[in-house]
Amino acid sequence: MTIGEGQSASLEVEGVWKVFGQRPDRALAMADDGRSRAEIQEVTGQTIGVRDVSFEAHKGETFVVMGLSGSGKSTLVRCVARLTDVTRGVVRLDGRDLTAMDEADLRQIRRDKMSMVFQHFGLFPHRRVIDNVGYGLEVQGLRRDERHERAERVLDLVGLEGWGDHYPQQLSGGMQQRVGLARALVVEPAVLFFDEPFSALDPLIRREMQEELLRLQASMHRTIVFVTHDFDEAIKLGDRIAIMKDGEFDQVGTAEDLITRPATDYVREFTKAVSRAKVLTASSVMDDDAVVPASRSVSRGTSVEAIIALLLADPEPIAVVGEDGERVGSVDRSAVIELI
Amino acid sequence: MDLAGGTGSLLRRWWHWLLLLAGVATLQWLFRTVDSFPAGLDTFFSDPIDRFARWSQANRRTHWLFTTIFNPFSDAVRVGLNSVESALLWVPWFVLPIAVFLLVARSRNRLQAVVASLAMAYPGVVGLWEVTVETLALMTIAVLFSVLLGVPLGVACALHQRVNQAMRPVLDAMQTVPAPVYFVPMALFFGIGAVPATMATVIYALPPVVRLTTLGIMEVPSQAVEASTVFGASRRQTLRKVQLPMAMPTIMAGVTQTIMMALGIVVLATLLGAGGLGQEVMATLTQRRTGRGIATGLTVVAIAVVLDRVGRAIAGMDRSTAPGRMVTGMAIGGVLSLVLVGRVVGWIDFPEMWDVKAFDPIDDLMDWIRDNLRWFTRGMNDAVIIWFYLPVRDFLTETLAWPVLVFGTAWTGWRVRNWHLAVFIAGALTFIGLIGMWDLSIDTLTQVVAAVILSVVIAIPVGIWAGQSRRVEAALGPLLDAFQTIPSLVYIIPAVTLFTVGVVPGIIASVIYALPPGVRITALGISQVPEESLEASEMFGASPRQTLIRVRLPLAAATIMVGINQVIMMVLAMVIISGLVGGGGLGFETVSAVKNSDVGIGFEVGAAIVAMAMVLDRLTQAGADRFRPPAAT
Amino acid sequence: MVADDWDQFPEGVYEAMRTGRSSRIIIGVLVALAVLASGCGDADEAKPNITLVTNPWTASFLNVAVAEQILENEMGYSVEVINIDENEAMFTGLADGTLDAVLEIWPSGITVGEQAFFDDGSVVNIGELGVIGKIGWFVPRYIVDEHPELATWEGYRSAEAGALFSIAETGDKGRFLGTDPSYSQFDEYIIANLNLPFEVMYSGSEPATVAELDARVSAHEPILMYWWTPTAAVSVFDLVNVPLPPYTEKCGASQAAGDDGVDCDYPEDVIIKAASGKLREKAPDVFEFLNAFTITTDDQLEMLPGAEIDGEDVADVAAKWISAHKDVWSAWVK
Incomplete structure (x- = not known):
């Protein structure tokens, strides 16, 4: 399979704003004065979609933007992909400013480096699956047989071998999104945007697709910007997660950061329902100083869930060791119970 | 490679084309000496109909069918028309514009209220109020009949599957039949003057209200009906208290469409001697007063504007934004007291402030165009005739043997749909030939094809443009509305001066009339393409052109085909108009039949137009279906 | 009396609104209007329309x-x-x-x-x-001035005459412009019986005939058409009548029956x-x-x-x- 480790790119987003309406300058001026979103809407009739968002997605990182509907996350991803123009701010892909690029350059960089998976799949109902997948190659001007060959290989990869001649609407929802995924992967993008790709799927299928994505990402290490409203999905897939509310980022960090150190009540609300044992690792529950005797050891990144299993079998404390095998702390029953 | 297998698969792939070729060649050779379609049923229908027409004319004063049914009915309708007319003239002139303003202003749109009010005042301002009133009376009565007939019919269709199945083809046919076809038989039953014109209008305008009533009731969520049933409501109660109220917005939309269709036909109603605006337009144009013709035509546009705005204001009103009872009552009281004041003071007729003479400068413009652009318009006229019309018509009627055309069209029907359609087409075309309308129909078909090609060539690019830009669409809106409502006679007679008598002015009028639905439906198709599909295309680096060609157009294709279907239907509706300016063919034959009360011929021409319309309609609808992406399984 | 009521009218309405009797007031006003209307009929009732x-x-x-x-x-x-x-x-x-x-x-x-x-x-x-009245064939005067032989029907037998009046649709034949199909016209028969190189094309309506006449005369082009006197158009466009073979009893009978034997001029x-x-x-x-x-x-x-x-x-x-x-x-x- 050709999609393996290869190109990947870093994405920098700096002070991005998006205002909807005829007079964005007025809204920006008010916002700079520190007025609230509702106030600005009331006075100018302009809606602030994204408010001063900055982040960086590193090479090979999965950066998840999590927010409820209306939080501006879909607008943000569209700004970053420049499907809509940003009102203010800069987006850089490997140092190249996307926001200042002209149409032709933008088109070229999209053909070379980017692709996207959509919430409602965004498939073309008039094209067969194989031609949907080959679309990105087609607009690049590739020959038909080459397109089909590459598309078929990616279809195999996402588990759709033999479905190429069907039309998308003849497939189930999960299969349709696999087509969407294949279509995004076939162009070998450096950056992949996911706009709530699994939210329209059944819970079972959704989990299946998440696993699929993890599996693929494990081998290809692309830069991914993933938008979701599902916190479980965010912590499952994201290397880092941004919580978005009212067009702004409330907090950015790893799943563990968010759970152990929520910056706002809003973030705390999300983390409440999460099964901590699954997310947290030994390093969050261990006692750094306690040098108790222990016959067993786990690494820092071991999930609390696994530790519980060990402790249930044998209540004796467990040692936690670092990358080099040196002892960094220990975990006992009381620490785990306190956490849960 | 297995040669035999290769030939086999080739044969499998191409055999229907071979069938076409073989059929065409055989038929052309077999019928090479046959000149024209043997009109075996030339008098089969027309003779008995003529006999009935003569009988009805002779017995109109004596036979019970007329003395007890049709004549009293006609009298009643005439009384209705006269009362509406005198009621409208009785109301002091300033009341209606004010009432229209208040009504539209209720929906809180002041600008639209002013526009509607000015439009209401327009006919009076140009001194055409009395003539307009005749037309309004005809429309009011016709729409009243349509609603009284259409709503119960629609309800029956919604509640009884069998009624629905029976009505559907009838409504389909009614919507395909060009309006003038109804005139001749109506004259037979209702004599002359405004009554047959009213009844023809009723039939023409009926389908939308029936269809939308049915749709509205069927769309009522089944839970609402179930809830009503659970509370022990009878079917009647459920219908009256739940289904009808919930379907009301849709029914009102149907009524609005019915009104617009009635408005579209009123000027043609002059052919039956209904008087009113149509007659006025004809008279001014006979005097070569283009400007006044336009002024008169604009009254129809003005009425359309008023009806549209008022209709929207009523439809768009919900209880939360509507003004309270008190304000409404005050407004009604105010209007009524205005009526009272006007009557008491005697301020009733429109003051003569202006008249159609104000439009006379347009005549000078027309003369200038006539004298300076003749080289272009005449050149275009002759080019269309020499390079398109004559060769195509002669090829179809003289070069091709008639069975070839029947076979070829049926073959097309088979390819785009199935053999049922092929049989239907062959039957319809053979019928046209048998009743002796072959050559006339081909003549008309040639003109229709020319008009459709021109309309499509203009409408599709404009529609694509409008579909991608809300602003363009909004800017085009009023122009398209005007195209659709201004009576075509107003521009077709000046077109004669520019292009000369013949098929071209008719083609131009058809194009103008057919453009609005063509543009609108294309724009709709283009704008309905899912945003995500477009984003996906953009995201993969497709240029706007690539997105248009590879995504937008293919996804809009089925809708665009529906637009083309509508264009064809509109062009067919204009066939009679082309008959008024030398277009020949079925159009002239219709005009002649209507004007000479030649019922037998009138029936045959009508039947030929209907047959042609149905063939073209089914072919294009089947074509549209082929453009639809395969359905989900 | 009406004038007196008028003073209190708005108040009355207002009162009615408050007490929910608005519909009754409105009906009352309508009745008043109807009474007023019936009193205002200006046509004499006894005389029929x-x-x-x-x-x-x-x-x-x-x-x-x-x-x-x-x-x-x-x-x-x-x-x-x-x-x-x-x-x-x-x-x-x-x-x-x-x-x-x-x-x-x-x-x-x-x-x-x-x-x-x-x-x-x-x-x-x-x-x-x-x-x-006189129905007949008419041409603009300049045609007769430039082609004196076209003053009578005999001049229209030649192929040149046909070519002079030809248009795109009629090829080398001349066009004879017929009119509204409800007018009595025998020109197809006359042309056939007199063996003239002409073809009848119907304008379909009088406005179309006038528009065509206007177009041709303004461009000083030939036109041969069905027309009649008395009309203003004859003087406006300066039309002259082209006499056809004189009216006969037999031909008149054909005209009345509408059969194809018509070969003479329209009668006065x-x-x-x-x-x-x-x-x-x-x-x-x-x-x-x-x-x-x-x-x-x-x-x-x-x-x-x-x-x-x-x-x-x-x-x-x-x-x-x-x-x-x-x-x-x-x-x-x-």
Whole structure:
């Protein structure tokens, strides 16, 4: 399979704003004065979609933007992909400013480096699956047989071998999104945007697709910007997660950061329902100083869930060791119970 | 490679084309000496109909069918028309514009209220109020009949599957039949003057209200009906208290469409001697007063504007934004007291402030165009005739043997749909030939094809443009509305001066009339393409052109085909108009039949137009279906 | 009394709103309006409505407008005017009394079927209008000036004549411009029987004929067409009549029967008026008035230019004639 480790790119987003309406300058001026979103809407009739968002997605990182509907996350991803123009701010892909690029350059960089998976799949109902997948190659001007060959290989990869001649609407929802995924992967993008790709799927299928994505990402290490409203999905897939509310980022960090150190009540609300044992690792529950005797050891990144299993079998404390095998702390029953 | 297998698969792939070729060649050779379609049923229908027409004319004063049914009915309708007319003239002139303003202003749109009010005042301002009133009376009565007939019919269709199945083809046919076809038989039953014109209008305008009533009731969520049933409501109660109220917005939309269709036909109603605006337009144009013709035509546009705005204001009103009872009552009281004041003071007729003479400068413009652009318009006229019309018509009627055309069209029907359609087409075309309308129909078909090609060539690019830009669409809106409502006679007679008598002015009028639905439906198709599909295309680096060609157009294709279907239907509706300016063919034959009360011929021409319309309609609808992406399984 | 009420009216309405009786007030006002309306009828109730027919040409509008205004203003009738084509349906309308009278019938256009209405008395001939009409073939004067041989029909037998009048549709044949299909036209037969290299193309309506005439004359181009006198167009466009072979009895019989034997000129038409057989009973004075009603060729030529060329309102032109010729029409009104 050709999609393996290869190109990947870093994405920098700096002070991005998006205002909807005829007079964005007025809204920006008010916002700079520190007025609230509702106030600005009331006075100018302009809606602030994204408010001063900055982040960086590193090479090979999965950066998840999590927010409820209306939080501006879909607008943000569209700004970053420049499907809509940003009102203010800069987006850089490997140092190249996307926001200042002209149409032709933008088109070229999209053909070379980017692709996207959509919430409602965004498939073309008039094209067969194989031609949907080959679309990105087609607009690049590739020959038909080459397109089909590459598309078929990616279809195999996402588990759709033999479905190429069907039309998308003849497939189930999960299969349709696999087509969407294949279509995004076939162009070998450096950056992949996911706009709530699994939210329209059944819970079972959704989990299946998440696993699929993890599996693929494990081998290809692309830069991914993933938008979701599902916190479980965010912590499952994201290397880092941004919580978005009212067009702004409330907090950015790893799943563990968010759970152990929520910056706002809003973030705390999300983390409440999460099964901590699954997310947290030994390093969050261990006692750094306690040098108790222990016959067993786990690494820092071991999930609390696994530790519980060990402790249930044998209540004796467990040692936690670092990358080099040196002892960094220990975990006992009381620490785990306190956490849960 | 297995040669035999290769030939086999080739044969499998191409055999229907071979069938076409073989059929065409055989038929052309077999019928090479046959000149024209043997009109075996030339008098089969027309003779008995003529006999009935003569009988009805002779017995109109004596036979019970007329003395007890049709004549009293006609009298009643005439009384209705006269009362509406005198009621409208009785109301002091300033009341209606004010009432229209208040009504539209209720929906809180002041600008639209002013526009509607000015439009209401327009006919009076140009001194055409009395003539307009005749037309309004005809429309009011016709729409009243349509609603009284259409709503119960629609309800029956919604509640009884069998009624629905029976009505559907009838409504389909009614919507395909060009309006003038109804005139001749109506004259037979209702004599002359405004009554047959009213009844023809009723039939023409009926389908939308029936269809939308049915749709509205069927769309009522089944839970609402179930809830009503659970509370022990009878079917009647459920219908009256739940289904009808919930379907009301849709029914009102149907009524609005019915009104617009009635408005579209009123000027043609002059052919039956209904008087009113149509007659006025004809008279001014006979005097070569283009400007006044336009002024008169604009009254129809003005009425359309008023009806549209008022209709929207009523439809768009919900209880939360509507003004309270008190304000409404005050407004009604105010209007009524205005009526009272006007009557008491005697301020009733429109003051003569202006008249159609104000439009006379347009005549000078027309003369200038006539004298300076003749080289272009005449050149275009002759080019269309020499390079398109004559060769195509002669090829179809003289070069091709008639069975070839029947076979070829049926073959097309088979390819785009199935053999049922092929049989239907062959039957319809053979019928046209048998009743002796072959050559006339081909003549008309040639003109229709020319008009459709021109309309499509203009409408599709404009529609694509409008579909991608809300602003363009909004800017085009009023122009398209005007195209659709201004009576075509107003521009077709000046077109004669520019292009000369013949098929071209008719083609131009058809194009103008057919453009609005063509543009609108294309724009709709283009704008309905899912945003995500477009984003996906953009995201993969497709240029706007690539997105248009590879995504937008293919996804809009089925809708665009529906637009083309509508264009064809509109062009067919204009066939009679082309008959008024030398277009020949079925159009002239219709005009002649209507004007000479030649019922037998009138029936045959009508039947030929209907047959042609149905063939073209089914072919294009089947074509549209082929453009639809395969359905989900 | 009405004026008194008016003062308190708004208050009354307001009161009604508050107490929820608005509908009753509104109904009350409507009733008041209806009473007012019935008191305002200006037509004399005892006199029946009179329905006059116009056919779709200007002279007919003018004749009827004159009669309409005299009937309304001098005799107190309310008149309705219906515009329809001169066909059997019109005769049926006259016969059953839907229509009361038509003031301009061209006898050459009366078909066998229409004659039957006269024969059984359901439609009555009420004398000559006073106009002598002539249908025929017309060309602009410049054609005759430039081609003197085209002054009579014999000049149209040559292929060159055909070519002169040819247009795109007719190829090398000349075009003969026919008109509204409801007008009586025998030109196809005449052309066939006289063996002329011409083809009839119908304009389909009078406005279309006039538009075409205007286009051709303004460009100084040839046109040969069906037209008639008296009309303003003859002088406006300076048309001359092309005489066809003289009218014969046998040819006239063909014209009446509408068969293909017509090979002669249209006859001079002594235009007549006709009334419903029921009119004499319904309104004897109207019947007498229409019987006496006369408009001469000169009268028509006096009125036609105003209506056809200057674009004045037909009613205004008729009113002008009425005020100028009181001596003429006062004799009709008894």
